[in-house]
Amino acid sequence: MQGKKRIIQCIIKSNLDDSSSDFLNQYLKWKSISPENISGKMAIPNLPPDESKCYVFNNPKLDVLTEIRNNYWDTLVIGDINKENKIQLFRLGYSKIWTELNLLNNIPLESFIAKDKSLWIWIYTGIASLDIIFKEIFESIGHKVFLPLQWIDLLESIPNQKPDCVILNWDSALESNRNCIELIDKSINRSNHLPLILGLKNFQASGLAKNLMNGISRISNIIMTEKQLLHSIIQSLFINSKSLVQLERRDILQWDKAIRFQLKNIELIEEDMISKVNRSNIELFYFAKQFSWLLDEELFH
Numbered sequence: 491m492q493g494k495k496r497i498i499q500c501i502i503k504s505n506l507d508d509s510s511s512d513f514l515n516q517y518l519k520w521k522s523i524s525p526e527n528i529s530g531k532m533a534i535p536n537l538p539p540d541e542s543k544c545y546v547f548n549n550p551k552l553d554v555l556t557e558i559r560n561n562y563w564d565t566l567v568i569g570d571i572n573k574e575n576k577i578q579l580f581r582l583g584y585s586k587i588w589t590e591l592n593l594l595n596n597i598p599l600e601s602f603i604a605k606d607k608s609l610w611i612w613i614y615t616g617i618a619s620l621d622i623i624f625k626e627i628f629e630s631i632g633h634k635v636f637l638p639l640q641w642i643d644l645l646e647s648i649p650n651q652k653p654d655c656v657i658l659n660w661d662s663a664l665e666s667n668r669n670c671i672e673l674i675d676k677s678i679n680r681s682n683h684l685p686l687i688l689g690l691k692n693f694q695a696s697g698l699a700k701n702l703m704n705g706i707s708r709i710s711n712i713i714m715t716e717k718q719l720l721h722s723i724i725q726s727l728f729i730n731s732k733s734l735v736q737l738e739r740r741d742i743l744q745w746d747k748a749i750r751f752q753l754k755n756i757e758l759i760e761e762d763m764i765s766k767v768n769r770s771n772i773e774l775f776y777f778a779k780q781f782s783w784l785l786d787e788e789l790f791h
Contacts, residue, residue, distance in 0.1 A: 504569030
């Protein structure tokens with residue numbers, strides 16, 4: 491991860507005590523960020539904050555959380571958050587949470603800005619909130635993301651935008667049009683561009699006919715559930731954030747040449763990973779921690 495950075499646009503304080511809240515305000519100012527507190531009696535701004543400012547909300551109610559998320563601001567939730575609230579935030583499409591109040595001085599307040607060589611990623615999971623979560627993960631490390639209103643937009647996106655990677659819910663596509671495989675095939679042939687397609691499938695649902703499954707496998711590089719894909723992306727893009735040094739076996743997505751028009755392959759592999767934090771990756775370690783809550787199995791129950 492290299493290049494220019496952009497600061498966080500919005501912070502939600504959840505049950506922060508006075509000392510933590512005061513420290514956070516001072517930390518923001520030390521980072522040259524001007525916090526603009528939005529109280530419950532104030533109208534939520536329509537426009538994103540200026541480049542050097544950040545909106546701050548204190549214990550907002552559900553309707554405010556929903557409106558903040560609908561504005562697509564790059565938002566970080568900070569504080570003491572129980573399991574029920576985490577599930578609520580997940581269903582609203584929040585991706586970044588920081589709960590370690592003893593490490594407020596390590597909060598990642600910046601993400602990377604996309605460059606010309608950044609990957610162009612097309613995402614349709616069939617779940618709007620999950621689309622936003624994937625979008626923020628990829629955008630935070632400097633990739634470009636497009637969220638369509640419906641899967642069929644892919645047919646024009648392939649020849650026009652030529653996405654490097656596609657995340658597509660095959661269940662939604664097939665439910666909408668049983669000929670979706672043939673339509674995507676025609677779009678690929680028309681554009682002479684084959685994006686790497688990460689397919690989503692509910693394997694608990696009734697099985698597909700063998701010829702349909704073979705057709706999907708032919709053009710979809712990897713097929714998995716929403717939970718498997720989210721976990722493998724987080725684990726492949728970031729170092730393990732559970733401990734400073736940990737040996738474990740896990741599924742990761744290995745990206746071959748993650749550069750625009752040069753992404754040759756995405757491979758799902760099971761590998762023994764040793765994660766060590768040193769001076770060169772300590773920043774990445776703390777950057778990853780804001781996404782580590784998404785590895786909780788209970789979020790998908």
